[in-house]
């Protein structure tokens with residue numbers, strides 16, 4: 001990690017910042033600086049992304065042929081389980097909040113750190129301990145329940161390493177709770193003078209809404225996993241009907257957290273998106289308060305829709321109708337955001353730097369994921385495509401096309417602030433483009449496959465589905481290359497990239513007033529806020 | 545932030561009340577009250593939790609924000625239980641499933 005701090009001689013004398021203030025492994029592992037903890041998270045989630053990504057590569061390779069190219073069916077079950085568990089709990093959920101959120105929340109509100117710096121470091125350690133449990137489960141022989149851990153299979157029948165993997169998820173949950181708690185208290189109590197609630201950047205509103213879900217949802221998945229453990233170890237009848245339990249109770253409890261967990265992934269992405277769109281069209285966001293309030297609305301409504309995962313699982317018809325209507329409802333605040341971003345672009349001075357390419361990709365891919373989500377929310381359609389590749393395509397458009405695109409856009413956007421260096425713009429635009437193409441080639445065929453009836457989680461398929469599956473695997477290879485290129489040039493740029501100014505994009509927001517990279521205390525003097533967020537000069541004024 | 549000083553006697557009083565309620569739970573456990581078993585046990589538990597929240601967690605003396613947090617937590621718990629019951633209370637319980645071929649008219653409600 002100390003290589004991070006090596007600087008060119010001409011600026012080495014310049015000043016002390018958070019990267020070069022201390023050296024050595026200990027200064028990183030014992031740091032309470034929110035910016036350094038963000039980098040600890042960045043390194044760890046990248047590692048987990050590679051683990052989950054390798055599983056995805058093997059899955060797609062196996063699906064090249066109708067009979068399964070590589071692995072035994074039992075191994076295939078373990079591959080998609082580990083892909084899901086690692087990507088959801090160890091990459092997507094912590095991605096934007098724990099990396100960009102940790103780095104930016106204090107900077108954006110004009111604070112010197114989060115409210116509880118030690119708790120922040122603890123949350124990283126808790127995350128790592130949870131991760132080690134899960135990695136142990138992988139190395140010891142894997143887990144085959146899918147990321148959903150459905151009972152009674154997980155609680156009674158599976159003889160793979162369910163407990164290690166589930167405990168990993170249980171432990172990591174506490175890291176989410178601590179992060180959420182830290183953000184909420186920080187946003188309430190540590191805003192700079194003049195930083196009123198309705199002057200907050202929309203990224204902060206998104207982080208606030210996400211933190212609410214962290215705190216209110218995560219305990220439920222924790223309890224659910226404990227109940228699985230109780231049934232597995234003590235044979236207490238909770239989910240297994242043979243013991244007097246109700247398997248649907250597991251699904252209710254699981255999705256009470258895991259549907260909102262999707263909003264843990266997408267709300268932060270929407271926050272990043274608002275920052276990208278305003279900066280690269282140099283305009284104030286259209287309908288600030290609507291975008292801010294829609295984040296809170298999503299956090300609340302996201303908790304009312306979970307049983308749309310259970311329409312064919314045996315819930316009552318009445319419950320199906322209630323949850324179907326509620327699921328349609330949650331599309332309203334999401335659409336408000338999409339329309340408002342589009343309206344922000346209108347008559348803006350748009351430029352297409354790499355972060356904006358990701359930002360534009362996000363709008364399109366998220367919209368497609370969202371609209372197909374409406375298909376799935378309707379009872380009749382869901383019966384037809386439930387547990388098919390249509391669902392797989394839908395949620396990958398949200399989680400990868402939405403959340404990962406925004407995460408990469410955000411990483412590029414704030415990279416000058418994080419590292420003090422610029423990345424190579426040409427390479428960045430190139431990789432943004434091939435990620436977009438590779439992504440669509442991977443997942444669009446899956447919509448068709450699902451609509452034609454190919455079920456998810458099967459290692460084999462009828463021969464007539466092969467062309468679409470080969471297209472999907474080809475797309476995945478392109479996508480994989482697209483992800484590796486930024487990994488390489490971002491690491492390269494830490495040492496060789498051109499030195500970044502404090503505000504290379506001409507963006508508004510307090511984080512751009514701090515030097516790049518910021519000193520440990522962020523601001524030499526506490527900033528005083530006198531203007532609304534995204535206070536870009538309006539174009540009419542410029543022309544006149 | 546103003547700090548409310550609480551007399552140690554209050555803590556002891558609450559503590560002994562909690563002990564007494566624990567005793568009541570234990571004693572009630574020896575009697576079979578039929579369908580009221582759960583109701584009584586939960587009612588006592590709610591009383592105890594309320595005492596802990598109000599006095600040990602200082603909610604009685606705190607400002608609006610912590611109270612809002614508390615209410616938010618309870619509201620979310622209500623969502624979890626309430627919406628789960630939307631399914632549970634309206635589900636068709638078939639105590640003797642004969643497979644999906646049988647016509648639905650033969651399914652009996654409990």
Ligand SMILES: [Cu+2]
Pocket residue numbers: 258259262305306308309
């Ligand atoms: Cu859902």
